[in-house]
Amino acid sequence: MGTSAEAWDLVVVGAGPAGAATAVGALAEHPAMRVLMLDRSDFPRDKSCGDGIAPQALDALATVGAGDVVDDWTPLRDLELSHGEVRVAGPMDRPARVVPRKVFDARLVERAVAAGATLRRHRVTSLTTSPLLVSGDIAASVVVGADGAHSLVRQTLLGRGRDSRALAIRGYAPTTPELRGRQVIRYGDRRQPSYAWAFDRGDGLLNVGYGELLPREGERREPPSRAVLLEQLEVLIPGAASSGSGWRGHHLPLSSWLWRQPDGPVLLAGDAAGLVNPMTGEGIYYAVATGILAGRTAARTVLSGRSDDAGAAHRRDVRRLLAQHLRHTWLAARLARSPLVVDAGIRAAARDRRVFDTLVALGLGDGLIHPRLAGGLLGGLVRR
Numbered sequence: 001m002g003t004s005a006e007a008w009d010l011v012v013v014g015a016g017p018a019g020a021a022t023a024v025g026a027l028a029e030h031p032a033m034r035v036l037m038l039d040r041s042d043f044p045r046d047k048s049c050g051d052g053i054a055p056q057a058l059d060a061l062a063t064v065g066a067g068d069v070v071d072d073w074t075p076l077r078d079l080e081l082s083h084g085e086v087r088v089a090g091p092m093d094r095p096a097r098v099v100p101r102k103v104f105d106a107r108l109v110e111r112a113v114a115a116g117a118t119l120r121r122h123r124v125t126s127l128t129t130s131p132l133l134v135s136g137d138i139a140a141s142v143v144v145g146a147d148g149a150h151s152l153v154r155q156t157l158l159g160r161g162r163d164s165r166a167l168a169i170r171g172y173a174p175t176t177p178e179l180r181g182r183q184v185i186r187y188g189d190r191r192q193p194s195y196a197w198a199f200d201r202g203d204g205l206l207n208v209g210y211g212e213l214l215p216r217e218g219e220r221r222e223p224p225s226r227a228v229l230l231e232q233l234e235v236l237i238p239g240a241a242s243s244g245s246g247w248r249g250h251h252l253p254l255s256s257w258l259w260r261q262p263d264g265p266v267l268l269a270g271d272a273a274g275l276v277n278p279m280t281g282e283g284i285y286y287a288v289a290t291g292i293l294a295g296r297t298a299a300r301t302v303l304s305g306r307s308d309d310a311g312a313a314h315r316r317d318v319r320r321l322l323a324q325h326l327r328h329t330w331l332a333a334r335l336a337r338s339p340l341v342v343d344a345g346i347r348a349a350a351r352d353r354r355v356f357d358t359l360v361a362l363g364l365g366d367g368l369i370h371p372r373l374a375g376g377l378l379g380g381l382v383r384r
Helices: 017-029 055-062 101-115 152-158 226-236 284-304 307-335 339-351 353-364 371-383
Strands: 006-013 035-039 075-083 086-098 118-121 127-129 132-134 138-145 165-174 182-187 194-200 205-213 245-253 266-268
Touching: 006 017, 006 284, 017 035, 017 055, 017 101, 017 284, 035 101, 035 138, 055 086, 055 284, 075 339, 086 339, 086 353, 101 118, 127 152, 138 152, 138 284, 138 307, 152 266, 165 226, 194 226, 205 226, 226 245, 266 284, 266 307, 284 307, 307 353, 339 353, 339 371, 353 371
Parallel strands: 006 035, 006 138, 035 118, 075 182, 138 266
Antiparallel strands: 075 086, 127 132, 132 138, 165 205, 165 245, 182 194, 194 205
């Protein structure tokens, strides 16, 4: 390491929800820790997303004193799931919020800075592990990669993966009377999972969008164009694409059956860890939950002088929290590639409120496929 390198206890690459939660988690564990957050953008900044903040995400933030970060945004309870004429609608067990990432991310960054973290605009160009250096001249005891779907940190650790990915487009449209106070998800007829959404922000605008599974490497199928994405959105939610603006596309690295975290002092969190719900594309809960775990692990291992143990500890903690859930969402996403299964799930949720709540928790938080949902799916398929 050169004499010009600056030294930090923890360097967080990316200051989105996973990165800011990492910093807050580390400083909740050890308030005197020297934490540097690096991001290529200034905050506030826009980010393509469905903007839904599930209650499980706020539960995780509450453990580090940030559960009130979006209390001033309108809570929503009503949810509609549909595929053609098959439909279920009703109140969710717990409310969610729809908060633009321009607001949510900036507020989490503010909490991290208020707790003692340093934020610096910086595009990370490299990561070396022996010695542990970011961009060649920033030294750290632990590094957390929270740099999103195209993570440089993940590629450095694991190489270019072949995980399943989805592509989505998001914009904002005026709220209509039909959609006021509601979250709406309507499945399409292209390769599943493919769906359009409209989520009321509560301020006169809807977050609207459409996403679908991308072809895997070697498949003879063209990825959807921007025109196709907007066309499908308009078909499923008439008026959304024609009245919307601010369109932004984004890739989603979908979670798989297993989750990888190497040993050593470099950790992964959120999208950079490949943690995006393969059923719904939801990633905020995973981002803040795994970010907090990464921050706490970083603080503990730095304090004990055992930074090389961080990877194994983080792997254990994340698997304890999410391993069973990830297996269940992987299975559910595989089953949901069949339109018959999608219809059976929606019908089962319409018959049984507990199945409805299970589907919501499975898609937005850390829920599991419970026997009532499995039975409802099987019964619906048999009846068909």
